[in-house]
Structures are given as C-alpha cells and as structure tokens.
Amino acid sequence: MALRVKALESLLIEKGLVDAAALDAIVDHFETKVGPRNGARVVARAWTDPAFKARLMEDATSAIAELGYAGGQGDHMVVVENTPTTHNLVVCTLCSCYPWPVLGLPPVWYKSSPYRSRAVIDPRGVIAEFGTRLPDDVEVRVWDSTAEIRYLVLPQRPAETDGLSEEALAALVTRDGMIGTSTL
Amino acid sequence: MNGVHDMGGMTNMGPIELEPDEPVFHHVWESRVHALSMSSPTRANIDVGRHQRELIPGPEYLAMSYYQKWFRGLSELLVSLGFVTPQEYAAGKADPTAAMARPVLPAADVGARFSRRGSFQREAARPAFAPGDTVRARNLNPPGHTRLPRYARGHVGEIVAVHGAHVFPDSHAHGKGEDPHPLYTVRFTARELWGEAANPRDRVCLDLWEPYLERA
Numbered sequence: 569m570a571l572r573v574k575a576l577e578s579l580l581i582e583k584g585l586v587d588a589a590a591l592d593a594i595v596d597h598f599e600t601k602v603g604p605r606n607g608a609r610v611v612a613r614a615w616t617d618p619a620f621k622a623r624l625m626e627d628a629t630s631a632i633a634e635l636g637y638a639g640g641q642g643d644h645m646v647v648v649e650n651t652p653t654t655h656n657l658v659v660c661t662l663c664s665c666y667p668w669p670v671l672g673l674p675p676v677w678y679k680s681s682p683y684r685s686r687a688v689i690d691p692r693g694v695i696a697e698f699g700t701r702l703p704d705d706v707e708v709r710v711w712d713s714t715a716e717i718r719y720l721v722l723p724q725r726p727a728e729t730d731g732l733s734e735e736a737l738a739a740l741v742t743r744d745g746m747i748g749t750s751t752l
Numbered sequence: 753m754n755g756v757h758d759m760g761g762m763t764n765m766g767p768i769e770l771e772p773d774e775p776v777f778h779h780v781w782e783s784r785v786h787a788l789s790m791s792s793p794t795r796a797n798i799d800v801g802r803h804q805r806e807l808i809p810g811p812e813y814l815a816m817s818y819y820q821k822w823f824r825g826l827s828e829l830l831v832s833l834g835f836v837t838p839q840e841y842a843a844g845k846a847d848p849t850a851a852m853a854r855p856v857l858p859a860a861d862v863g864a865r866f867s868r869r870g871s872f873q874r875e876a877a878r879p880a881f882a883p884g885d886t887v888r889a890r891n892l893n894p895p896g897h898t899r900l901p902r903y904a905r906g907h908v909g910e911i912v913a914v915h916g917a918h919v920f921p922d923s924h925a926h927g928k929g930e931d932p933h934p935l936y937t938v939r940f941t942a943r944e945l946w947g948e949a950a951n952p953r954d955r956v957c958l959d960l961w962e963p964y965l966e967r968a
Contacts, residue, residue: 569819569820570781572823573788573823575844576823576826576841577788579841579844579846580792580830583840583846583850583852583853584852584855585830585853585855586792587855587857587858589859590855591784591787591791592787593863594787594790595783595787597862597863598786599777629869638868638869639866639868640870643870643871643872644871644872661761662757662760662901672776675771676771676774677769677771680768680769681765681814682765682766684759688903688945689760689763689945690763697767697768698770704953707954707955708942708954709955709957711957713959714899714900714958714960715918715959715960716872716919717915717935717959
C-alpha cells in the first residue's frame with residue numbers, strides 16, 4: 569500500500585492537483601490540532617457553566633465555536649445529554665461519520681463492521697463489551713449519523729467532583745464517554 | 753444501493769476490537785491517504801466520495817481496512833471524474849502534454865479550511881412534517897446512493913427535530929445538483945425496529961430527508 573499511495577501522491581503533485589506542503593499541514597492538523605481533548609473542554613465547560621450548557625443544548629455548533637472548535641464534520645452539531653434515566657450512544661451505520669472538530673478522527677473500532685452493525689440492534693451488548701453494564705430501567709438512545717448532523721454525548725458528571733476546576737474536570741472526560749460506549 | 757456498507761442490524765461481524773492508546777494513523781501511508789483525500793478536487797462533493805466507497809464490491813469492502821477503502825475510492829474517482837487519465841494512473845507519471853492544474857487546497861489555506869464553519873443547509877420548501885408527527889420510512893430500494901438504511905425502511909417513527917432543508921445525497925451523489933429537502937430526526941422504538949425482544953425503553957434516532965418519509 570505504501571508504494572501505491574506514494575505513486576498517487578507523486579502523480580497528483582506533478583499534475584498540480586495537490587500541494588505537497590498542504591498534505592503535511594493536513595496530517596499535522598489531524599494529529600495535533602483536533603482530538604478528544606477538544607470535546608473534553610466542551611463537556612467540562614458545560615458541567616461548570618450553566619449558561620454555556622443552555623447554549624450548547626440549544627445550538628451546539630455555535631456554543632462549541634465559542635471555544636474555537638469548528639469545521640468539516642462538525643458543521644451541524646447536536647449534543648445529547650446523559651442523565652440517570654437516559655444513556656446516549658453514537659454510531660454511523662452507513663460509513664464512519666464522526667464529529668472531527670471535537671473528537672478528531674475516529675478510532676478503528678468505530679469505523680469497523682462489528683461496531684457499525686451491532687450498535688443499533690444491541691447497544692446494551694456493545695456498551696457491555698466496553699465494560700459498562702447499563703440497568704434495564706435506563707433508556708438507551710442510539711443516534712445513527714445518517715446525514716450531516718454530528719452528535720456529541722454529554723456524559724454525566726462523576727460523583728464527588730464538586731471542588732474540581734474546569735481543567736481538572738476535562739481530564740476526567742474520555743473519548744468513549746463522548747461517543748457513549750462508556751460512562752465516566 | 754443495497755450494499756454491505758448498509759450494515760446496521762447485522763450481528764455476525766465479530767467482536768469489537770479495542771486498542772488502548774490508539775494512534776491517529778497506524779501507518780504513514782494512512783495519513784497520506786487521508787491528506788490526499790482532503791485536498792483532492794474530488795472532495796468538493798462529499799456524497800460522490802461516499803458513494804464511490806460503497807461501490808466497492810461487498811466481499812472486497814468487508815475485507816479492506818478503512819484507509820484501503822478510502823484509497824480505492826479516491827483513485828477511482830480521480831479517474832472517473834477525469835482529473836487523472838487511466839494511463840497516468842497506471843504509469844504514476846503525468847502526461848507531459850497535459851495542462852498543469854492549480855491545487856484547490858494550497859498549504860496556506862489548510863488552517864482556515866479545517867476551522868471554518870460550513871453548512872449543508874439550504875433554502876427550500878417548507879417542511880411537511882413537524883415534531884410529534886408520526887411518519888413511516890418508505891420502502892425505497894434505489895439502485896444508487898441513499899442515506900436511508902435498510903433497517904429503518906417500512907418502520908414507523910416520530911419526528912423529534914426539524915433541521916431545515918439540507919443537500920440531498922441521493923441527488924447530489926449522482927450529478928443531479930444539491931436538490932435540498934427538509935431533514936428530520938426521526939425516533940423509532942427499538943421494538944418497532946427489532947421486535948418484542950428489544951428493551952421497551954430503548955430508541956434509535958436517524959436523520960432522514962423528507963423524500964424518505966410518508967405520513968403514517
């Protein structure tokens with residue numbers, strides 16, 4: 569694969585279709601500028617700032633942009649909140665749609681056939697495979713990303729975190745917690 | 753198209769393989785495929801790109817890694833849209849008589865390109881449905897691209913959100929323009945989709961365009 573990709577890259581640069589320096593900048597963007605730390609900041613802000621949380625639930629794209637996160641695969645954001653009675657899980661059964669500005673590129677398992685196929689029919693089994701057994705009386709709500717709406721789960725704030733700073737809270741937020749395959 | 757990519761509801765795809773401390777890219781070539789796909793002139797139409805990957809025959813699709821599929825889709829699209837000739841692709845060399853193109857994404861624009869807010873929402877006719885309405889996903893089996901998964905077809909759900917009109921992939925992927933239609937979030941009970949064995953509390957929400965729906 570490496571040689572075939574290299575050949576195509578050389579051809580596209582030779583033809584002027586892509587800019588070699590742009591390729592490096594794109595890789596750098598996805599390796600260092602976006603990732604679950606961005607989403608964790610959004611979550612921690614929502615936990616500590618009720619006015620921000622209200623804006624986030626009303627118009628997530630704009631509220632997330634307040635923290636500087638915007639762009640492709642995050643153009644139409646919706647935040648779904650976990651509560652003691654509702655647990656949310658995000659999937660893209662048809663391909664691999666995922667909110668890049670707040671979570672970065674998805675892990676391999678999210679793009680894999682086992683997750684894409686099973687998340688909608690057996691969300692409780694999938695979540696159990698990640699180590700969380702949800703009680704039967706909690707409603708599980710699965711969000712299949714079939715259009716350009718991108719979903720971010722707002723996890724429940726862990727107990728006994730009252731005195732923590734926003735930064736310390738952000739450190740408790742996991743990628744899987746914001747996809748909904750885990751609780752915090 | 754009823755392809756293997758439309759896999760929601762299947763249960764025999766094997767275990768979910770978790771990888772602690774997973775890197776963004778596992779190989780340098782994966783990062784190059786991603787960057788080439790993002791900067792290629794073919795990226796102008798995201799629906800064409802999705803459909804091209806769906807066109808990979810099922811047995812191959814299931815055996816390929818994510819970035820193998822992206823490389824295949826990108827290669828085929830560059831040729832089919834005429835950016836690269838089959839001879840150039842095979843040789844890995846540009847036709848010396850061909851005119852030089854200008855990159856659609858120069859390095860100086862990369863930062864702005866990935867932090868600028870875009871939109872798939874367009875002006876269009878008023879939505880026919882409102883939150884609370886009961887709708888049925890039509891039993892559509894188009895030969896081309898669609899974002900109506902098989903597992904929802906024929907099932908009854910409730911409109912829970914209206915997102916305005918969005919670019920319609922079924923048209924946009926096939927050179928028929930953006931053809932915007934109202935987009936809704938439709939909530940189905942797990943029992944409606946999967947039968948009585950499902951937990952009565954559970955729900956599945958999908959984002960579906962108006963042409964996929966009829967009043968129930």
